[in-house]
Amino acid sequence: MHSDSQPTIKRESGDCRRLNIAAAARAIIVEKGLEGLRTRDIADRVGINIATLHYHVPSKEALIALVAESLRDDFRTQSLRRSREGKSALQRLQIEFDEFRETVHETPELIIVLTALIEKARRHPEIGTIMTPLYTHWRHQFAEIFRTGIADGSFRANLDPDAAALITTGALSDYWRQWTVSPASIDQVMAELVRAFIASQIPVSSKDRS
Amino acid sequence: MHSDSQPTIKRESGDCRRLNIAAAARAIIVEKGLEGLRTRDIADRVGINIATLHYHVPSKEALIALVAESLRDDFRTQSLRRSREGKSALQRLQIEFDEFRETVHETPELIIVLTALIEKARRHPEIGTIMTPLYTHWRHQFAEIFRTGIADGSFRANLDPDAAALITTGALSDYWRQWTVSPASIDQVMAELVRAFIASQIPVSSKDRS
Amino acid sequence: MHSDSQPTIKRESGDCRRLNIAAAARAIIVEKGLEGLRTRDIADRVGINIATLHYHVPSKEALIALVAESLRDDFRTQSLRRSREGKSALQRLQIEFDEFRETVHETPELIIVLTALIEKARRHPEIGTIMTPLYTHWRHQFAEIFRTGIADGSFRANLDPDAAALITTGALSDYWRQWTVSPASIDQVMAELVRAFIASQIPVSSKDRS
Amino acid sequence: MHSDSQPTIKRESGDCRRLNIAAAARAIIVEKGLEGLRTRDIADRVGINIATLHYHVPSKEALIALVAESLRDDFRTQSLRRSREGKSALQRLQIEFDEFRETVHETPELIIVLTALIEKARRHPEIGTIMTPLYTHWRHQFAEIFRTGIADGSFRANLDPDAAALITTGALSDYWRQWTVSPASIDQVMAELVRAFIASQIPVSSKDRS
DNA sequence: AATGAATGAGAGTTCATTCAT
DNA sequence: AATGAATGAACTCTCATTCAT
Numbered sequence: 067m068h069s070d071s072q073p074t075i076k077r078e079s080g081d082c083r084r085l086n087i088a089a090a091a092r093a094i095i096v097e098k099g100l101e102g103l104r105t106r107d108i109a110d111r112v113g114i115n116i117a118t119l120h121y122h123v124p125s126k127e128a129l130i131a132l133v134a135e136s137l138r139d140d141f142r143t144q145s146l147r148r149s150r151e152g153k154s155a156l157q158r159l160q161i162e163f164d165e166f167r168e169t170v171h172e173t174p175e176l177i178i179v180l181t182a183l184i185e186k187a188r189r190h191p192e193i194g195t196i197m198t199p200l201y202t203h204w205r206h207q208f209a210e211i212f213r214t215g216i217a218d219g220s221f222r223a224n225l226d227p228d229a230a231a232l233i234t235t236g237a238l239s240d241y242w243r244q245w246t247v248s249p250a251s252i253d254q255v256m257a258e259l260v261r262a263f264i265a266s267q268i269p270v271s272s273k274d275r276s
Numbered sequence: 277m278h279s280d281s282q283p284t285i286k287r288e289s290g291d292c293r294r295l296n297i298a299a300a301a302r303a304i305i306v307e308k309g310l311e312g313l314r315t316r317d318i319a320d321r322v323g324i325n326i327a328t329l330h331y332h333v334p335s336k337e338a339l340i341a342l343v344a345e346s347l348r349d350d351f352r353t354q355s356l357r358r359s360r361e362g363k364s365a366l367q368r369l370q371i372e373f374d375e376f377r378e379t380v381h382e383t384p385e386l387i388i389v390l391t392a393l394i395e396k397a398r399r400h401p402e403i404g405t406i407m408t409p410l411y412t413h414w415r416h417q418f419a420e421i422f423r424t425g426i427a428d429g430s431f432r433a434n435l436d437p438d439a440a441a442l443i444t445t446g447a448l449s450d451y452w453r454q455w456t457v458s459p460a461s462i463d464q465v466m467a468e469l470v471r472a473f474i475a476s477q478i479p480v481s482s483k484d485r486s
Numbered sequence: 487m488h489s490d491s492q493p494t495i496k497r498e499s500g501d502c503r504r505l506n507i508a509a510a511a512r513a514i515i516v517e518k519g520l521e522g523l524r525t526r527d528i529a530d531r532v533g534i535n536i537a538t539l540h541y542h543v544p545s546k547e548a549l550i551a552l553v554a555e556s557l558r559d560d561f562r563t564q565s566l567r568r569s570r571e572g573k574s575a576l577q578r579l580q581i582e583f584d585e586f587r588e589t590v591h592e593t594p595e596l597i598i599v600l601t602a603l604i605e606k607a608r609r610h611p612e613i614g615t616i617m618t619p620l621y622t623h624w625r626h627q628f629a630e631i632f633r634t635g636i637a638d639g640s641f642r643a644n645l646d647p648d649a650a651a652l653i654t655t656g657a658l659s660d661y662w663r664q665w666t667v668s669p670a671s672i673d674q675v676m677a678e679l680v681r682a683f684i685a686s687q688i689p690v691s692s693k694d695r696s
Numbered sequence: 697m698h699s700d701s702q703p704t705i706k707r708e709s710g711d712c713r714r715l716n717i718a719a720a721a722r723a724i725i726v727e728k729g730l731e732g733l734r735t736r737d738i739a740d741r742v743g744i745n746i747a748t749l750h751y752h753v754p755s756k757e758a759l760i761a762l763v764a765e766s767l768r769d770d771f772r773t774q775s776l777r778r779s780r781e782g783k784s785a786l787q788r789l790q791i792e793f794d795e796f797r798e799t800v801h802e803t804p805e806l807i808i809v810l811t812a813l814i815e816k817a818r819r820h821p822e823i824g825t826i827m828t829p830l831y832t833h834w835r836h837q838f839a840e841i842f843r844t845g846i847a848d849g850s851f852r853a854n855l856d857p858d859a860a861a862l863i864t865t866g867a868l869s870d871y872w873r874q875w876t877v878s879p880a881s882i883d884q885v886m887a888e889l890v891r892a893f894i895a896s897q898i899p900v901s902s903k904d905r906s
Numbered sequence: 907a908a909t910g911a912a913t914g915a916g917a918g919t920t921c922a923t924t925c926a927t
Numbered sequence: 928a929a930t931g932a933a934t935g936a937a938c939t940c941t942c943a944t945t946c947a948t
């Protein structure tokens with residue numbers, strides 16, 4: 067990417083440094099939470115001087131924004147990997163669930179950092195502008211799945227897709243929240259969510275009600 | 277909080293002071309978040325010296341625990357006011373919903389502080405011992421309602437009461453979370469939750485399911 | 487000494503209280519040193535309120551003076567118990583040594599507190615006025631013993647009694663100082679002191695001692 | 697410490713700063729004692745910000761250790777200056793005495809700080825590890841002199857070198873201690889010490905003891 | 907004689923940030 | 928691009944002392 071005369075050490079391109087910094091910051095957030103995040107610790111972890119860190123990232127606020135952006139990028143990449151071609155709504159819901167389950171168990175750090183930042187976003191609009199779309203996007207994905215499913219009859223006709231989406235994301239986040247305290251079965255929750263939304267399996271006289 | 281004829285009064289009983297301190301701390305948490313909580317600000321707001329504050333509450337940690345306890349007491353009091361005598365499961369669910377709606381709109385501070393402390397509890401066991409039971413209790417209440425409802429046929433027979441409870445609390449908290457960003461209709465969410473869990477209202481040919 | 491209606495608790499005569507306070511203070515100095523002495527700890531140990539302590543002893547400075555006085559009284563009492571009637575200079579020296587040895591092993595607290603106060607006395611004249619005479623008195627006692635011993639020929643004729651006294655007290659204190667770090671034989675030191683000061687054992691009839 | 701052409705200069709090398717800090721701390725200990733040592737005062741005296749002081753020396757404890765080390769270094773340097781080549785035991789003893797006399801009169805600060813730290817060392821092992829060897833070394837030097845002197849017959853044959861060394865250091869320290877209160881003649885003490893340890897000047901029948 | 911509550915004046919320590927090189 | 932040194936502004940906490948009862 068760039069001609070680096072000393073490829074092994076010290077001088078690195080700005081972009082690379084910022085990547086390392088974001089990674090280090092995320093690691094520390096995982097370990098000690100946002101409240102335990104110290105610029106000095108990040109610099110130490112990256113192996114640079116605190117002044118160098120400030121050279122690349124002007125302030126702590128900017129640093130947190132950088133972390134938020136790095137998270138968003140990660141989620142976008144992940145989202146792109148999921149193709150929705152030729153899948154039924156129910157299948158897509160299951161894929162979303164599987165994805166979440168996998169993330170929770172394999173890269174829980176992602177969720178830890180996400181949670182921390184979403185909390186922070188409430189009070190810090192500049193973080194909000196990055197995080198809120200992320201969360202909203204997640205909910206919208208579910209809403210869209212539900213809409214499709216209602217149309218093809220796999221979900222209840224009286225399902226409110228937006229409300230159902232919020233319920234789903236809420237259930238998943240809450241699962242996460244309580245999982246950190248006392249591990250519970252995510253499968254139970256997901257199964258219940260499916261039962262809650264799918265069309266009555268005994269679709270007798272179809273006039274559900276107003 | 278009480279009509280004080282001598283506004284300049286200094287000496288107060290320890291219990292009263294602790295109450296005032298907890299209230300002041302809560303107000304500041306609402307304004308600036310837990311991370312913005314400073315002992316000096318609390319002392320100022322109560323109108324006492326910082327050393328006096330430390331006389332009543334030995335450390336910042338103890339202070340946060342005090343806030344947690346005060347929250348717990350508030351919720352206990354509130355919970356006791358709700359009688360469940362002669363109410364059907366569905367009615368009780370509605371009452372819980374109404375209660376939540378009311379709290380969100382009338383004393384959102386309570387929830388703001390609650391949220392902040394639950395987040396903190398993850399990393400601070402001494403807060404956890406106070407907060408986790410609170411949250412768990414809430415979930416258990418829902419679980420019990422669902423169990424009753426399943427028994428009397430008002431809720432789906434295949435409902436998993438524990439999973440449903442987690443979904444419900446998750447939905448409500450998530451509603452709260454996103455409400456702070458973009459107010460949405462809580463009624464929509466609650467209505468959807470009811471539809472998700474109640475027994476199929478079209479019990480035509482009684483053989484509901486396999 | 488005083489008519490006390492409630493002999494079991496609380497109200498005690500001022501003198502008694504001051505005695506208890508001095509004792510508690512000494513105990514704490516032994517445990518944590520003068521620098522670790524807190525008025526609150528003393529009050530706790532005596533079982534009274536911090537304000538009550540200040541009622542009896544107006545300030546911390548006065549409190550330390552009180553401790554110094556209590557020490558002095560103890561030493562005076564001890565000194566009076568030693569009769570010098572009909573004893574030879576050498577015997578009296580031995581008695582002084584035995585006394586010191588006993589104090590070091592049986593009530594080292596006395597010496598700990600003494601050392602701490604003597605150090606403090608250097609910077610605090612009001613403590614100095616109490617402690618210096620104490621230390622000086624000790625040295626003078628040795629000087630007098632030496633003077634007697636020179637006169638009756640048991641000590642070297644060219645002995646400088648004042649210098650010898652200073653050497654003796656210095657050796658004993660230093661023994662104490664280094665004993666706290668690495669216990670050594672006090673008998674060795676004392677034996678050497680005797681050899682250093684007694685008249686040349688060789689010239690006379692050589693049967694010096696057993 | 698070095699002629700600085702720009703008195704307003706700010707940036708200095710870390711080592712230099714640490715040297716300045718140690719010196720300032722020693723000066724304050726001399727003035728107000730260890731208990732009167734305040735980090736802020738040190739910073740002021742060095743002419744740096746309190747945070748800068750913490751940048752160079754992480755804590756007050758470390759600062760005191762730094763002072764202890766600086767003392768040790770001073771004594772080591774001083775000790776190296778004394779050559780013991782071709783000197784008799786008596787001469788070497790005299791040199792030690794001269795050295796002490798000189799230090800007491802020319803740089804009493806050294807001894808003040810030394811005394812303060814030795815006292816502290818008793819309760820603070822991390823200071824002890826630095827100070828105790830210093831004091832022990834001093835005593836050992838005397839012991840060695842005495843051993844040599846006994847061998848060449850200049851000191852009493854029945855002299856216990858270790859006990860004599862302890863007596864000597866004790867006498868010197870005690871001289872110092874009482875000197876601060878009421879100046880006395882150090883020469884008297886030293887002369888007496890010599891008389892106490894040298895071989896009987898009336899070396900009649902040379903077989904001193906059995 | 908005794909106490910709970912209150913306080914002023916600091917103490918040591920922390921941290922994001924900046925400056926000079 | 929990088930760094931050692933420096934800093935202001937805070938922060939939590941401590942302690943001897945005093946006041947009102």
